[in-house]
Amino acid sequence: MCEKRSCPHEVDALCTCQALKERDKDIIGLLTHIRENMKDVEWELDYTDLSRPEKRRLCLVGKCRICGGRLCQELDASDELAGDDFLAAIYRHLYQIHNAGGRYMPSWEFRARFIHMFLEPDQHFIRGWLDRPENQHISRMYRRSVKPPAQEENAGVAVYTIVRTGADVDHGSFPTPTAEGSFFSPRGPKQNCKN
Known part of the structure; x- marks a missing residue:
């Protein structure tokens, strides 16, 4: 558990844009730059044992x-979880991150990319896990892993979703609303971060 994971991309030239140079002063600007300018995105998971x-x-x-340099975004790998809870947590996390920018990817492609992140010996198990009825839709994964305290077992769990919508009536543009993210606190992701 104390093994430090290193990035295999450290030798690649990093992005030289202003947002990266000012990352210590403006983290929001950096995250916006990554979201708006990262292309050819690959999902990577480094692990040894799912169980x-x-x-x-x-x-x-x-x-x-813009500059062609490497952009990376490390995500919460749910280190304290294992098995079904771990798989559901990272699936939900990738789903939220991917859909926060209003990007569309068919579910079959999303699932194929998810499977491809895992080591080859585990990919058959991951396909079976995704084929289970409870893993057919992201909303079922939310309900399954979140367990309220015993005294509030029937109270349910509040989830707040930020939805972006807008319209340009003059030009006849009525884009569909997009989910920016879902959080357990109305204050957003600050409540979900570990420092």
């Missing part, structure tokens, strides 16, 4: 569409 908690590395890696 036990361990230190893992879960990242989005791509190229900057």
Whole structure:
């Protein structure tokens, strides 16, 4: 569990855009730059065993569409979880991150990319896990893993979703609403971060 995971992309030239140079002063600007300019995105998961908690590395890696340098975003790898709970947590997390930018990817493609993140010996197990009835839709994965305290067992869990919508009536543009993310606190992701 104390093994440190290192990034295999450290030798690649990093993005040289202003947002990266000012990352210590403006984290929101950096995240916006990554979301708007990362192309050719690959999902990477570095782990040794799915069945036990361990230190893992879960990242989005791509190229900057402006300068061509490497852009990376490390995500919560749910190190304290294992088995079904771990798989559901990272599936939900990738789903939220991917859909926050209003990007569309068919579910079969999303699932194929999810399977491809895992080591080849585990991919058959992951396909079976995704084929289970409870894993056919993201909303079922939310209900399954979240367990309220015993005294509030029937009270349910509040989930707050930020929805972006808009219309340009003059030009006849009525885009569909997009989910920016879902959080357990109305204050957003700050409540979900570990420092």
